Amino acid sequence: MTMGKVLYYTLVDLARNRSVLAFAALLFVVAEGLFLVEGEAIKAVLSLVQVVLALVPLVALVFTVVYTYGAQEFTQLLAVQPIGRSAILGGRMLALGLSFLVALLFGLGLPLTVHAPGGTSLVLLVAAVLLAWVFLALGTLIALVNRDKARGVGTALAAWAGAVLVYDALLMALLFAFSDRPVEPFVLPVAALNPIDLARIAVTIQVDLAAMMGYSGAVYKKLLGSGPGIGAALAFMLLWVAWPTVLAFRVFRSKDL
Amino acid sequence: MDSITFKGVGKRYRKLWALRDVDAGFHTGEVVMVIGPNGSGKTTFIKCLLGLVRPTSGAIHVNGERIGDDPAYRHRIGYMPQISQFPPALTIGQLLDMMRDVRGLAPERTDDGLVEDLGLSTQLQKRLGTLSGGTMQKVSAVLAFRSAPDILVMDEPTAGLDPLSARTVLGRAAAVRERGGTVLITSHLMEEVEALADRVAYLQDGTLRFLLPLREILARTGTDRLSAALPLMLADPR
Amino acid sequence: MTRRGILRRPAAWALAMGLAVPAAATTWTVSPKGPHTKLRTVLSTAAANDSIRVLAGTYAEGALVIDRPLTLLGVGAPVIDGGQQGHVLVITAPNVTVKGFVITGTLVSNIHDNAGIHVDGGDDVKLLDNELRNCFFALHLVNTKRALITGNRILGDPATPETRRANGIHMWRCADAVIRGNRAEHHRDGIYFEFVTGSRIEDNLCRGNLRYGLHFMFSHRNDYAGNEFVDNGAGVAVMFSHSIRMTGNRFMHNRGGSAYGLLLKEINDSEVRDNSFTDNTTGLMVDGCNRVRAEGNSFRSNGWALRLFSNATGCTIAGNSFIGNTFDVSTNGDLMLNTLAANYWDRHLGYDLDRDGHGDVPYRPVGFFALLVERIPYAIIFSRSLFVTLLDQAERVIPSLTPDALKDDRPLMRPPHG
Numbered sequence: 001m002t003m004g005k006v007l008y009y010t011l012v013d014l015a016r017n018r019s020v021l022a023f024a025a026l027l028f029v030v031a032e033g034l035f036l037v038e039g040e041a042i043k044a045v046l047s048l049v050q051v052v053l054a055l056v057p058l059v060a061l062v063f064t065v066v067y068t069y070g071a072q073e074f075t076q077l078l079a080v081q082p083i084g085r086s087a088i089l090g091g092r093m094l095a096l097g098l099s100f101l102v103a104l105l106f107g108l109g110l111p112l113t114v115h116a117p118g119g120t121s122l123v124l125l126v127a128a129v130l131l132a133w134v135f136l137a138l139g140t141l142i143a144l145v146n147r148d149k150a151r152g153v154g155t156a157l158a159a160w161a162g163a164v165l166v167y168d169a170l171l172m173a174l175l176f177a178f179s180d181r182p183v184e185p186f187v188l189p190v191a192a193l194n195p196i197d198l199a200r201i202a203v204t205i206q207v208d209l210a211a212m213m214g215y216s217g218a219v220y221k222k223l224l225g226s227g228p229g230i231g232a233a234l235a236f237m238l239l240w241v242a243w244p245t246v247l248a249f250r251v252f253r254s255k256d257l
Numbered sequence: 258m259d260s261i262t263f264k265g266v267g268k269r270y271r272k273l274w275a276l277r278d279v280d281a282g283f284h285t286g287e288v289v290m291v292i293g294p295n296g297s298g299k300t301t302f303i304k305c306l307l308g309l310v311r312p313t314s315g316a317i318h319v320n321g322e323r324i325g326d327d328p329a330y331r332h333r334i335g336y337m338p339q340i341s342q343f344p345p346a347l348t349i350g351q352l353l354d355m356m357r358d359v360r361g362l363a364p365e366r367t368d369d370g371l372v373e374d375l376g377l378s379t380q381l382q383k384r385l386g387t388l389s390g391g392t393m394q395k396v397s398a399v400l401a402f403r404s405a406p407d408i409l410v411m412d413e414p415t416a417g418l419d420p421l422s423a424r425t426v427l428g429r430a431a432a433v434r435e436r437g438g439t440v441l442i443t444s445h446l447m448e449e450v451e452a453l454a455d456r457v458a459y460l461q462d463g464t465l466r467f468l469l470p471l472r473e474i475l476a477r478t479g480t481d482r483l484s485a486a487l488p489l490m491l492a493d494p495r
Numbered sequence: 496m497t498r499r500g501i502l503r504r505p506a507a508w509a510l511a512m513g514l515a516v517p518a519a520a521t522t523w524t525v526s527p528k529g530p531h532t533k534l535r536t537v538l539s540t541a542a543a544n545d546s547i548r549v550l551a552g553t554y555a556e557g558a559l560v561i562d563r564p565l566t567l568l569g570v571g572a573p574v575i576d577g578g579q580q581g582h583v584l585v586i587t588a589p590n591v592t593v594k595g596f597v598i599t600g601t602l603v604s605n606i607h608d609n610a611g612i613h614v615d616g617g618d619d620v621k622l623l624d625n626e627l628r629n630c631f632f633a634l635h636l637v638n639t640k641r642a643l644i645t646g647n648r649i650l651g652d653p654a655t656p657e658t659r660r661a662n663g664i665h666m667w668r669c670a671d672a673v674i675r676g677n678r679a680e681h682h683r684d685g686i687y688f689e690f691v692t693g694s695r696i697e698d699n700l701c702r703g704n705l706r707y708g709l710h711f712m713f714s715h716r717n718d719y720a721g722n723e724f725v726d727n728g729a730g731v732a733v734m735f736s737h738s739i740r741m742t743g744n745r746f747m748h749n750r751g752g753s754a755y756g757l758l759l760k761e762i763n764d765s766e767v768r769d770n771s772f773t774d775n776t777t778g779l780m781v782d783g784c785n786r787v788r789a790e791g792n793s794f795r796s797n798g799w800a801l802r803l804f805s806n807a808t809g810c811t812i813a814g815n816s817f818i819g820n821t822f823d824v825s826t827n828g829d830l831m832l833n834t835l836a837a838n839y840w841d842r843h844l845g846y847d848l849d850r851d852g853h854g855d856v857p858y859r860p861v862g863f864f865a866l867l868v869e870r871i872p873y874a875i876i877f878s879r880s881l882f883v884t885l886l887d888q889a890e891r892v893i894p895s896l897t898p899d900a901l902k903d904d905r906p907l908m909r910p911p912h913g
Binding site: 002005006009013016017073074076077078079080081082083084085087253254256257 | 270304307308309310311326327328329330331332334336338341342343344346347355356358359360361
Binding site: 042043050054164165168172175209212 | 874
């Protein structure tokens with residue numbers, strides 16, 4: 001009840017803020033641009049995959065962190081009202097999550113539906129939304145744990161770089177080091193522990209990855225195309241949304257405002 | 258009768274104890290002036306009561322209920338912070354509507370008399386981001402009083418307010434006392450609040466040095482003003 | 496075909512003479528209503544060079560043998576059903592024509608190469624406009640010169656498992672054949688040649704075959720033009736042959752772990768020109784080839800457009816366009832004795848200040864990641880990771896691992912064709 005009110009007023013604030021709108025517009029322009037430049041829709045989708053996998057987590061993370069710090073006074077104002085802490089945080093996270101959802105539906109979903117309707121586009125869109133939520137949750141946690149804003153933003157950027165670059169770099173280095181051992185069965189599952197990699201693989205396996213991975217590619221494609229496979233991937237992404245969220249609630253419940 | 262009791266309340270920020278083992282009771286129908294030097298723990302004391310800060314030790318009871326995760330007790334509390342920051346894109350009117358909605362306050366039970374009294378009724382369309390500090394304080398005062406609270410907490414309420422508005426606000430605070438409410442006020446400007454205060458709480462380095470009726474303080478020190486009495490009291494609080 | 500070309504062929508001479516001196520040829524009619532109802536009887540009583548008209552109906556008479564020069568014309572698509580006894584039609588004489596039949600009912604066998612039409616030594620055979628329905632082998636020719644195979648529809652059953660499938664058009668030790676305008680679908684290999692020379696294969700469609708759309712070995716001096724190879728399990732593989740010309744063919748949607756649009760293995764002195772490679776796992780793979788020229792081809796949306804192994808020498812890759820491929824070029828070693836020249840690369844971002852249509856700075860189409868994947872195949876799962884993209888950019892700017900010769904000195908600024 002009160003959470004609904006916090007949700008509503010945060011949404012109103014986000015709508016006035018225009019940053020989310022700008023993000024949606026940016027995505028829209030990038031997507032339309034790619035579809036315009038690339039002759040074939042599927043190629044534009046693949047280019048879009050790279051943009052989305054880097055940009056969506058970055059924007060979701062940084063925006064959430066900055067917004068959380070910016071909302072400190074408003075949070076205090078709410079916290080002295082007869083409103084529970086979880087209603088305040090829950091309302092705000094839901095509002096951010098909804099805003100990201102709408103921004104992605106408009107900025108990404110609309111161009112994809114118009115230019116490349118189909119399974120791959122749907123997977124990309126779902127992956128983008130889930131990634132936005134994962135990094136919304138991580139961003140909230142980071143901002144709540146670090147009292148200092150500069151430190152929070154720094155941590156957020158480090159987390160982003162870790163997920164989008166460092167993880168792959170380390171994994172590839174390991175792969176190289178152990179290339180004479182039978183590590184193949186472990187590579188994809190370990191890569192998929194990183195939500196960005198999981199999203200990337202889920203999308204590209206629909207397009208060309210499966211064929212290029214040979215026999216195991218066919219197996220993975222089948223797996224990721226099956227009900228239980230999709231369910232597991234979704235569940236894993238939601239787990240990535242859940243654990244920072246749970247931690248954030250625990251931190252916020254006893255946080256000094 | 259005590260409406261608020263602190264029992265052994267302490268608050269530690271990392272290594273620093275901002276509040277240490279505070280025992281105090283606040284009655285219905287009184288105004289208590291909370292004073293102390295900068296960094297003495299006044300704001301932490303207030304924040305503990307409001308639930309903004311979790312005490313490291315001890316317990317706070319409001320109307321017999323120990324405060325914790327349940328936010329319901331704050332229905333009875335009105336709070337006017339030292340510095341107010343509001344969502345800058347909202348207008349005053351939107352903020353008032355929003356806060357009433359958030360508190361679940363029915364319009365007919367909302368006391369917005371201060372809007373008129375502080376001259377805000379012509380400024381409801383102004384955006385909060387464009388307001389002066391004084392006007393922000395007025396908005397803050399309106400928010401503190403409008404739910405007709407049993408407990409009123411004001412942190413430096415007169416700082417930034419013009420003298421006329423300050424008097425209006427303090428007058429309202431007195432009315433809360435007359436209704437049987439409990440009013441806690443921190444202030445540097447002693448004279449203004451002194452006229453109102455029934456008791457005085459003095460905090461120093463996080464410790465409650467004394468909580469005594471103003472009358473008794475003046476009598477004990479043989480002075481007629483708190484500012485004159487304080488140095489004597491601190492030399493010998495007993 | 497030129498006039499001189501026709502006259503040089505003995506089959507054409509025979510035809511010309513037959514027309515010039517009309518023999519006392521008889522035309523027989525076989526029909527369920529008579530006068531002759533059994534095809535087998537007519538085949539054994541007809542004289543050489545007679546014609547047999549076969550009217551609509553089903554002729555299930557077991558395996559039939561044509562052992563003298565005859566012309567069989569199906570009228571209204573009569574069905575010859577071999578009844579799963581072996582071959583359906585066996586041709587052992589030269590100058591036989593079989594046209595307009597539906598042929599079915601071969602026996603699936605692990606020992607015998609049973610076929611819808613089996614030709615052994617039947618020079619100048621003409622197999623025209625027949626439909627071969629669910630045959631084991633469909634057309635199976637051995638030791639036959641100057642076969643003409645056109646307009647046949649060779650349709651296997653998509654549900655048949657690989658162990659019960661054989662090839663659509665299978666030729667062994669044949670020469671100077673013309674295979675044109677046929678369809679071969681859902682067999683093991685669409686077209687299979689071994690020791691076939693001097694033949695022309697054009698405008699055929701091979702689709703949905705479990706293994707290769709086209710598969711040949713030790714088959715020199717053949718021309719492949721305008722064929723379409725789509726959705727075959729492993730694409731097209733051609734090996735151990737020389738003097739091959741492949742022009743204007745389309746290699747499409749051949750996807751799978753080891754599927755190739757076109758695999759060239761140990762192919763020498765050959766040309767691959769103006770073909771299109773679209774949406775294959777590997778577009779063109781060049782393994783152990785010498786002096787192969789790949790020119791004017793279009794590579795689109797393949798996983799690997801071109802895999803040029805370092806054991807290939809003297810090959811020229813010129814005037815091709817590479818668009819929308821995951822990897823444009825990949826190789827497996829440091830040595831590179833082949834030439835890349837004047838291709839269009841969609842990833843090339845160079846400039847053309849002198850406006851001659853070519854980039855002013857050499858372009859290196861092999862990325863670091865392509866090389867990595869060549870060494871550790873399952874590193875492919877990092878495809879399109881930001882880290883990989885950055886690595887590739889770095890490798891292009893400061894080449895450290897790419898073979899030095901693997902570069903295009905004059906990259907085209909615009910694709911040479913559409």
